[in-house]
Amino acid sequence: WQSYGRQSRRFEIIVDNIIKAGVTASDTLVDIGCGYGAFLKFLHSRKDLSPAHYCGLDISKEMIEFCRKTYRSKNVSFFNVSNLGRYCSLSVISGAFNRAATRNLFKWENYVASNLLNIWRCTQKTMVFNMQHTPLKKSLITNDMIYYISETQLSALLDRVGAQYWLVYDAYLPNDITIIIR
Numbered sequence: 223w224q225s226y227g228r229q230s231r232r233f234e235i236i237v238d239n240i241i242k243a244g245v246t247a248s249d250t251l252v253d254i255g256c257g258y259g260a261f262l263k264f265l266h267s268r269k270d271l272s273p274a275h276y277c278g279l280d281i282s283k284e285m286i287e288f289c290r291k292t293y294r295s296k297n298v299s300f301f302n303v304s305n306l307g308r309y310c311s312l313s314v315i316s317g318a319f320n321r322a323a324t325r326n327l328f329k330w331e332n333y334v335a336s337n338l339l340n341i342w343r344c345t346q347k348t349m350v351f352n353m354q355h356t357p358l359k360k361s362l363i364t365n366d367m368i369y370y371i372s373e374t375q376l377s378a379l380l381d382r383v384g385a386q387y388w389l390v391y392d393a394y395l396p397n398d399i400t401i402i403i404r
Contacts, residue, residue: 228394228395229260230264231392231394231395232316232317232352232395232398232400233260233261233264233316235352235390235392235395235400236261236314236316236350236352236400237264237265237268237270237271239350239390239400239402240271240312240314240348240350241270241271242402243347243348243350243402243404244347245271245273245311245312245347245348247271247272247273247274248274249273249274249311249312249347250273250274250275250276250277250310250311250312251265251273251275251276251277251310251311251312251313251314252277252278252279252306252308252310252312252313252314253276253277253278253279253314253316254279254306254313254314254315254318254341255279255280255281255315255316255317255318256278256279256280256285256289256300257280257282257285258285258288258289258292259278259288259289259292259293259300261314261316262276262278262289262293262298263293273297273311273312274297275297275298275299276297276298276299277298277299277300277301277310278293278298278299278300278301279300279301279302279303279306280300280302281302281303281304282302283302286300286301286302305337305340305341306340306341306344306345307344308344309344309345309346310344310345310346311345311346311347311348312345312347312348312349312350313341313342313344313345313348313349313350313351314349314350314351315338315341315349315350315351315352316351316352317352318351319334319337319338319351319353319369320352320353320354320368320369321367321368321369322363322367322368322369323367325363325367327361327362327363330363330369331361331371331375334369334371334379335379335382338351338379338383339382339383342383342385342403345403347404348402348403348404349402349403350400350401350402350403351400351401352398352399352400352401353369353371353376353398353399353401354368354369354370354371354397354398354399355370355371355372355373355376355397355398355399356370356371356372356373356397357372357373358370358372359372359374360372360374360375361375370397371399376399376401380401380403383403385403385404386403386404387401387402387403387404388401388402389401389402390402
C-alpha cells in the first residue's frame, strides 16, 4: 500500500459496509490475499465487528507462516492456498487483484473475473473487494503493473456475478472503488 493511512481507510470502508450489509457475529469471514494479517489486526481494533471465525488465505507460504506465529487464537486460521475452496458467510479481498501478475490485459482480466466468480459462488452472504478503476473506456495495466479496471469491464463483471451490489467511492482514495455484493 502507498501508506498506512490509505490502507486504514480502505479497511474502514470494508468494515463499515460489512456492518451495513447485516453480517453478524456468528458469521465466518474469509480474507483472501491476507498478506501479513493487516486486516485481522484492523478488525481487532474495531469492537463493532467480531466474526465467529476469521480465515486468512494467501499464496505466499512466508506470509501464512508469519500470520500463524503472530495471530494465535482458536477463532483464527490461516491457509496457504490460491483459491477459496470452502463456503463462508463473508469474503473480503482487499487489493489482491490490483497488482497484475502479467502485462497481458486479456489474461489478467480473465484471471480476476474467474477468481471473483469462484469466490462469489463460495460466499453465502456478502463479498467485499476493492480495485483501482479508470474512467477510460478500456482497462489498463501500468508500467508498475497496477491494474485499473474500466467502468465498462466492471459493469460486465458485475453483470456476470448477477447479484445485488453497490459501489463505494471515497475522496481520500482517488481511483479506488470498493464493491459490495450481496
